[in-house]
Amino acid sequence: MGGDTVPTFCPLCASRCGARATVTEGTFVALLPDASHPTGKAICLKGKAAPEIVYHPSRLLHPVKRTNPRDSADPGWEQITWDEALDTVAERLIAAAASDGPECVGFSSSSPSTSAISDAVDWVQRLIRAFGSPNYCNYVELCGWGRYLAPLYTFGASVPGVYLPDLDNAGCILFWGYNPSVARLAHATSTVAAVARGAKLIVVDPRKAGLASKADHWLRVRPGTDAALALSLTHVMIEHGWYDADFVRDWTNAADDVEGERVWDLLASRCAQFPAEVAQEITGVPAADIVAAARTLWEARPVAFYTWSGLEQHSGATQTIRAIDVLYALTGSLDVPGGNVLFEAVPSNPIDGAEFLSDARPPAVGLEQRPLGPARFEYVTGEDFYTAALDRRIKALVSFGGNMVMAHGDSARGREALRSLDFFVQADLFMTPTGELADIMLPVTSPFESEALKIGFEYSQEAQSLVQLRQPLVAPRGEARSDLQIVFDLATRLGLGAHFWDGDIEAAFRHQLAPSGITLEDLRANPAGVRVPLTTRYRKYAQTGFATPSHKVELYSATLAAHGYEPLPTFEEPLTSPRSRPDLADRYPLVLSCAKSLFFCEAQHRQVAALRKSAPDPQVEMHPSAAAARGITAGDWVTLDTPQGSVRARAKFNPSLDPQVVFAQHGWWEACEELGLPGYPPYGPDSANLNLVLRQTPSDPISGSSPLRASVCDVAPLHAADPGGS
Ligand code: SF4
DSSP states (O other), X not given: OOSEEEEEEXXXXXXXXXXXXXXXXXXXXXXXXXXXXXTOSOOOHHHHTHHHHHTOTTOOOSOEEOOSOTTSSSOOOEEOOHHHHHHHHHHHHHHHHHHHOGGGEEEEEOOTTSSGGXXXXXXXXXXXXXXXXXXXXXXXXXXXXXXXXXXXXXXXXXXXXXXXXXXXXXXXXXXXXXXHHHHOHHHHHHHHHHHHTTOEEEEEOSSOOGGGGGOSEEEOOOTTOHHHHHHHHHHHHHHHTOXXXXXXXXXXXXXXXXXXXXXXXXXXXXXXXXXXXXXXXXXXXXXXXXXXXXXXXXXXXXXXXXXXXXXXXXXXXXXXXXXXXXXXXXXXXXXXXXXXXXXXXXXXXXXXXXXXXXXXXXXXXXXXXXXXXXXXXXXXXXXXXXXXXXXXXXXXXXXXXXOHHHHSSOHHHHHHHHHTOSEEEEEEXXXXXXXXXXXXXXXXXXXXXXXXXXXXXXSSHHHHTEEEEEXXXXXXXXXXXXXXXXXXXXXXXXXXXXXXXXGOHHHHHHHHHXXXXXXXXXXXXXXXXXXXXXXXXXXXXXXXXXSSTTSSBOSSOHXXXXXXXXXXXXXXXXXXXXXXXXXXXXXXXXXXXXXXXXXXSTTOOTTOHHHHTTSOSOEEEEOHHHHXXXXXXXXXXXXXXXXXXXXXXXXXEOTTSOTTXXXXXXXXXXXXXXXXXXXXXXXXXXXOXXXXXXXXXXXXXXXOOOOOSSEEEEEXXXXXXXXXOO
């Protein structure tokens, strides 16, 4: 294949894999891994399909406005100019803020973990904060809460979200509710290398997915019971003295007195409620495996760990994270080589608009109900957003990508919430079921058509030391503009130009880079990036303490106690499981969970033939014995039934599952014309939209996380003509 090869990186998911792009006669034809880049050992099928995404015929190429009411089957899209689109958006937002305050304007974006919004997300946040709205809905309660915000109540820091696993030096790697092979490929390649040099690997996952097959311990936990497993592991470690006593004494609040008892004793008694045999009954993990895994955690230190959304979509998400964080604290591995480390960052000016925050700002929606939840950090859960839109506290929405009705539970309620808005603008690459409800759609470039500045690639000190200015590989298609450009264009029209360098993105980048000493000219001359020599400092807490009220790691959280929550980590049966809902268990005896696909980022990419050919149909994975008991054979179309209704999928056998557990996939709606594979309506009887039959409630009382990964269901053969048309 001839043509120029251009150093770049793929920003389609959190991995941000270093890559080289082939551009032939002005056409982007291939993306390949770049082993010289610290995240470039491999790229996945989604990255390889990047050219197909760029040139896909269904891309949005022009701004359009709706001419029919929101409940019409046909929105009546009419092409408009960028000036008309942006002027209209600015006028509507200014008018809404003038009449009901800036808080009546909600903002949304896709998750930076699973989309290229990472190129612009800090700037989106700056726009939101400069505008004055506290209401930003970006799915954090479903993806991010457990890595970034919940750990603040234990560590005062985002562990493991920002204190990342030092996989190159770890003695033991613990992945919990996290499959890096689909979620963060650079972690997967580093883990394979670590295992090859002798590191131990513990994977906690209800499915034997990804690296679980290479693990020394694969703990097949019943969905939603992870806190019981963590408390049991901690119990075994305390009982055997398998913990870092010096760290516990010096850097946790173990020695504090609470109502006449030592925190350590309180923790030990809480954990003692979960001896391995009890935990086996709750979690399904054999007692001997729990003890063996606890031994490995101790003997193979330092421990590097990572968690993901497998833990964040449960009614007990926050306490589960607390339990795992406390377990991790006992290993004494925080901020030591081979543990979870805050790697040194290239100095830069922050641009996320934190300077606009003040106590005078109106509270975010949901703060009253969950004062320690996402609203405390000015994020709004999907559940709260829908409620606020329906009761007219939020009247307008500006959304940078994302597919709200497909990504949250209660899709039908989401549609009603979006219909009830006075004004809704969505920026996106493709039309979606969410975009169909917008008043204006703005066409967005793919990341391969736009420039982006990345300061640090996070994974390791080497990666964190790299600064790269990704070049556009090809010109934008049609009239598409990058999210970044849209933010700056909109900001100037909203009268916020002074905070956005009067719309000059280059000037903004120069400001961001200034403390690093690196110039845009340096970066343009070195498209593979500029490396800044940095040295990791470890055990930084020894100088500063932890950013918690006690300046220690909080095994007991007085903050949680003051708000009426359990101050010690605790386990509660998932609120939507067959055990907690015996009234539903006869009709819905199975536990329904869900997992990411190897081939698609969340609700995206089903239209891309290179990806869809590998996964042509929505699937539900089930144990062969559960299928046989229902007269289902592999490949049959089935209905997935919950108390909220039924959707369809094809049965796939997975003998590694507990027979009582099934795994489905969310995000199925889009057709693939090239392969003649159908789409599915997001609502109604022919739907394959899992979130149509999952609810956002009962949610986690602290965070509002939805119970999307452990709810009751049953599966039955679908007695109809082939619904897939294939
Ligand atoms: S894992 Fe795949 S989609 Fe994610 S950044 Fe790497 S190549 Fe892109």
